[in-house]
Amino acid sequence: MMETDLRVLALIGYCLIASHSTAEQLSPQMIAMACRGCHISSSTQLMAVIEGQPKNLLINKLLDYKYGRINNTMMQRITLGYSDQELDALADYLSRQTLQP
Amino acid sequence: MINRRQLLKATLSAPALLSLKGCQLIPSKPSAEVLIIGGGFAGVTAAKYIRLLDQRIRVTLIEPKKVYQACPTSNWLFGGVQSPGATRFSYQPACDRYGIQMIHQSAESINPETQQVMLADGHQLRYDRIIVAPGIDFHWNDIAGYNRQTAEFIPHAWQAGSQTQTLLQQIQQMPNGGVVAICPPNNPYRCPPGPYERASMMAYYLKKHKPRSKILILDPKSRFSKQDLFIAGWRQHFGYETDNSLIEWIPIPDNPIISLAAKSRTVETDFGDRFQAHVLNIIPRQKAAKIVHTCGLTDNSGWCPVDPKSHASTRHQNIHIIGDAANYAPIPKSAFAANSEAKVCAQAVVNLLNDQPVLTPNWINACYSLITPQHGISIAKVYKLNQHNQIEGVEASGGVTSSESPEIFAAESKYARHWFHSIVQDSFI
Numbered sequence: 001m002m003e004t005d006l007r008v009l010a011l012i013g014y015c016l017i018a019s020h021s022t023a024e025q026l027s028p029q030m031i032a033m034a035c036r037g038c039h040i041s042s043s044t045q046l047m048a049v050i051e052g053q054p055k056n057l058l059i060n061k062l063l064d065y066k067y068g069r070i071n072n073t074m075m076q077r078i079t080l081g082y083s084d085q086e087l088d089a090l091a092d093y094l095s096r097q098t099l100q101p
Numbered sequence: 102m103i104n105r106r107q108l109l110k111a112t113l114s115a116p117a118l119l120s121l122k123g124c125q126l127i128p129s130k131p132s133a134e135v136l137i138i139g140g141g142f143a144g145v146t147a148a149k150y151i152r153l154l155d156q157r158i159r160v161t162l163i164e165p166k167k168v169y170q171a172c173p174t175s176n177w178l179f180g181g182v183q184s185p186g187a188t189r190f191s192y193q194p195a196c197d198r199y200g201i202q203m204i205h206q207s208a209e210s211i212n213p214e215t216q217q218v219m220l221a222d223g224h225q226l227r228y229d230r231i232i233v234a235p236g237i238d239f240h241w242n243d244i245a246g247y248n249r250q251t252a253e254f255i256p257h258a259w260q261a262g263s264q265t266q267t268l269l270q271q272i273q274q275m276p277n278g279g280v281v282a283i284c285p286p287n288n289p290y291r292c293p294p295g296p297y298e299r300a301s302m303m304a305y306y307l308k309k310h311k312p313r314s315k316i317l318i319l320d321p322k323s324r325f326s327k328q329d330l331f332i333a334g335w336r337q338h339f340g341y342e343t344d345n346s347l348i349e350w351i352p353i354p355d356n357p358i359i360s361l362a363a364k365s366r367t368v369e370t371d372f373g374d375r376f377q378a379h380v381l382n383i384i385p386r387q388k389a390a391k392i393v394h395t396c397g398l399t400d401n402s403g404w405c406p407v408d409p410k411s412h413a414s415t416r417h418q419n420i421h422i423i424g425d426a427a428n429y430a431p432i433p434k435s436a437f438a439a440n441s442e443a444k445v446c447a448q449a450v451v452n453l454l455n456d457q458p459v460l461t462p463n464w465i466n467a468c469y470s471l472i473t474p475q476h477g478i479s480i481a482k483v484y485k486l487n488q489h490n491q492i493e494g495v496e497a498s499g500g501v502t503s504s505e506s507p508e509i510f511a512a513e514s515k516y517a518r519h520w521f522h523s524i525v526q527d528s529f530i
Contacts, residue, residue, distance in 0.1 A: 026463045026485070033150070033444040034465040037437055038520060040527040046519045073502060073513055074481060078465065081483025081498030 028093035125200030131159035140164030143424025150447035180302035235390035334472035469517035477513030
């Protein structure tokens with residue numbers, strides 16, 4: 001219990017550092033382009049299609065990954081690289097994209 | 102009245118910017134000429150994304166090969182997990198789909214003063230901006246007796262293609278009880294976990310077919326990428342650190358390999374230690390490909406220095422350099438990183454050609470390796486610019502697969518296959 005609390009605290013600490021490491025918030029398009037290295041194909045559902053999905057679904061998923069509320073092999077490692085604000089703007093941007101073939 | 106700048110701004114801020122569909126025509130009256138040298142993950146991705154971002158720019162890709170042979174997953178051939186055809190791609194679909202002009206020739210030189218490229222047939226092409234993504238070349242003077250000719254039968258197999266096939270045949274023809282010696286290079290080099298994934302895939306094959314064999318990794322480094330995960334995997338599958346281990350990792354940072362007796366497939370170290378092998382895989386130390394050296398785009402490191410925000414050369418104007426040839430440290434030299442750099446560069450080139458400010462860049466590296474077909478591992482990191490205009494990994498992000506459970510490794514092996522499919526799709530299709 002104690003150990004879990006400490007780990008959560010450490011995680012929050014990390015996130016605060018991550019949020020403040022750059023003064024400027026990244027443009028969502030810049031982040032979205034980087035995501036496409038994995039999230040481009042619709043031929044398998046293993047790495048989810050993210051373009052054109054509802055914003056609420058996207059931001060909830062992104063924050064669940066970031067704060068460890070969903071177990072996943074890769075996504076926490078990626079989402080911890082961004083502030084909550086950046087993820088929110090990203091979700092908004094992605095929701096307005098049309099689905100790639 | 103809307104002026105040009107306002108119109109451009111409106112175009113650039115349109116929300117569905119990356120949603121181009123259908124076949125695009127090469128513009129006959131382009132707003133600007135962009136040349137791209139090199140048809141690897143970096144070059145083709147840059148060509149595609151410039152066309153996605155601004156269809157008025159004419160993009161010409163210069164690459165002598167008609168079919169691309171990808172390095173990622175080429176190690177899987179040794180484990181029988183991949184077929185050669187699955188790593189070969191034509192440039193035609195991307196060219197047709199995005200309206201990219203393709204020239205199948207070598208670029209001989211770049212003249213930064215006249216902003217022209219000289220092709221192998223003597224033709225000159227003018228550019229407004231050029232993106233150079235030529236990949237790697239090797240240092241051939243480190244190991245006496247190892248050169249381009251000996252590499253044909255003692256292959257490095259580090260540029261995918263015929264040498265990978267040669268190495269595969271040698272492994273298949275090797276007797277049970279034979280010795281394979283892999284000699285990785287010093288940092289920095291293309292695909293840091295590559296030599297260790299190669300050893301894993303070879304060990305997987307040997308365990309099934311020639312279990313008395315041994316793989317020696319004669320390493321000039323005392324640490325390597327995903328080391329703890331590789332070693333744990335080797336312990337689990339290949340008896341690592343037992344008498345019957347299929348893999349032996351021998352770090353020799355102070356005792357480098359200095360010569361090769363090609364006939365007997367024997368390498369000798371500085372202190373005179375000799376290692377003889379049935380199959381020898383020497384991966385030489387690396388530098389940027391030849392064209393950037395002849396055009397003065399490299400520094401003493403042998404790689405190209407760049408401004409990380411615009412990806413422009415710090416040596417010459419209107420030249421951008423991406424992929425393995427450029428120095429984006431601490432971002433490793435991987436196909437995924439090359440693809441990520443290409444997209445940042447495409448955005449920068451489009452904005453610069455439209456008199457728009459360059460956006461703050463962001464890169465991701467994600468890289469999977471297989472230890473067995475069902476045991477995958479990965480490393481990842483998000484990179485941003487710090488306040489000193491230097492690339493920095495976001496501390497909280499990234500790291501390696503954080504589990505020891507077989508289910509997670511099995512999931513990672515599935516992700517590895519999907520990862521390859523996706524990165525190829527984002528780059529070439």
